[in-house]
Amino acid sequence: MTTRLDLDTAQTLSPLGRLKDDALRVLCEQIEVRLQPAGYTLFKKGDSDPATYFLLSGSLQLDTDAGSSTLQAPSASTRYPVANARPRRHTAVAGSEIQIAVVSSDLLDKYLALGGTQTAVNTEVAGYEVAEFELAGALDLDWATALLQSPLFADLSLVNVVRLALSFEQQEMKEGEVLIRQGDQSLDYYYVIRHGHCEVIQADDDYSGREIVLAKLGPGQAFGEDALMMNSARTATVVASSDGQLMRLSRESFDALLVEPRVQWMDFNEASRAIEKGAQPLDVRFESEFEIATLPGAINIPFYLLRLKLPRLDRDPRYIVFCNDASQSVVAAFLLRQAGFDASVIRGGLAGQAN
Template sequence: MSDHNVDPSLFARFVPLDALRPQTHAELARKSTILNLRAGEVLFKPGDGAERALFLVAGTLRLCDADGHVVATLAAGAPSAAHRIAHQSPRRVTATCVTDVRCLAVDASLLDVMLTWDQTGSFEVGEVGVTADATGDDWMTRLLQMRTFQLVPPCNLQAMFMRMQQIEVEPGEVIVRQDDEGDFFYVVMSGRYIVTREQPHQKPVRLAELDAGACFGEEALIADSRRNATVTALTRGKLMRLDKADFRKLLTDPLSRRIDQARAQALVAEGKARWLDVRLPSEFRRGSLPGAINLPLYMLRMKLAQLDATSTWIACCDTGRRSAVAAFILMQKGFDAYVLEGGVPASERGDAP
């Protein structure tokens, strides 16, 4: 059983949470939970991921290695319990509750970002030009939980937020229109928005609905192409936007996780990565890399559930442009992804004479 009402003052008891600013405590508390376990229950076992940083609030835990030998006993309040519980990922020990236990669970990646920001210089919400309301900083916290933004250097993220402009929208207002030139990257602060795609002689296709923390508009900026969908406000709301030049400088360049052919081939051969070909099916049928999965870029967001989230994906196309967009989308959704430098070789595409 878990409790989502976390008192920020609890963070002062633990390292490194105690080093964060009070504002950061408040932000993390909203994204943290308290886990309540009974004596005899297992908190985690070897091989489990460590997506959450765990801190012992009450009770006693026993840590045992893979052979069942006790390596440590933690009691809440003791100096040894002031730190994260066996935080290696994947977990290397089994944590069993000796008594009833309460644990503070914090998103580990978000904690890492916050620690980096607090130690490299951060900003107040007011400095970003955000209205001081209940949603003022929640959209930023949600954005920072996305893997995409956790890979961006903190100084770039700080500059991004400082350069963003806040705009207010009304119900029915079109934010971006299909086939227009890309000009801004948008993040939703509040309100609801619908994403649709126009098709000749047919009704628009509803692709998604967005709310606070969601972002859109990046695909046209990365690929330097026209908008591939229309985004319309369903309710009154607020958006933050970043212009094309700043988006490319602060986000696209740092996120260009490009990998050359030799290294990519080696990772795939070793079973450490898989090919994701984002070209059209007609292009894919003409020639592709051995074992590649074809998921056209325009279908990627809708079909992400078909991909193994535990795999590393190397996105590829003919030039690298579409795959750059694909990698951005994948990382945004928590996947480990790279862009194949130079695209699928001509010999594999069926283009060789």
């Protein structure tokens, strides 16, 4: 049985209780409370699991080569995480039925550090340098928290998340408003939907005047990156399907805070070695090009279909993305990483093979 940690309990735990109520309330939505039976092994000595545990009720036996100790909840000692060193120095086994709160250690660190930026300047919080942020109340904590939770930005450092939160601008939208028009050469912004919904529409290329709805987007989803990265005209029209609010990021901030830290380049030899070790080559060229020649073991998802096929794509492999010259594969790799995949791009594409 799994539930979520309530705010009152979270406020009694350290370091959770250091957070402001609004941030803690959102974090609690990410903290699972689990019931486990006596004899359940929470972790073993030597493990490096990415979770932080709080014992809420019951007893937990901590075993080391030197002996054993017992945690009994609730107590003063169980206000703190259970034996939180990595690698684990203990094996933790339930001595009775236990109730345990579980949170991602990385997520907790980011929340603590983000909370620290509200008041702390020229200090290091939870291992993150926050000295450069002279916030003076400028940081929208709700928006920064939303960025932390968003899978779009999960691979970014806290420093970049805070920079992003400070760099986005608000833009209201009205139902029926055209936000981006296909063919437009204006390449000013990347957009994230904060509230409301949009449709991505593309004109059919048979000159019939028909339009195809490529995607329906909601809060937390983004659009506008393709044209910015390829320095080309907008490839689709985006229309607001409800009233709402966008957050927009300038092209300069988009390049500095999202593209540069996110895109992982490989030369052709590095890519070949990665493929030999099990990485999956992904060809984003047209089907007709793929059928003529590609890399051994490659799968083909043409760039224009990538967004549609992302939900069904296997998340286990590391993807090595390529096209003829990297112009589309760099965008594809960006989209993959934005969606939580491990993806790198071959510098120069297939043309790099000759070099």
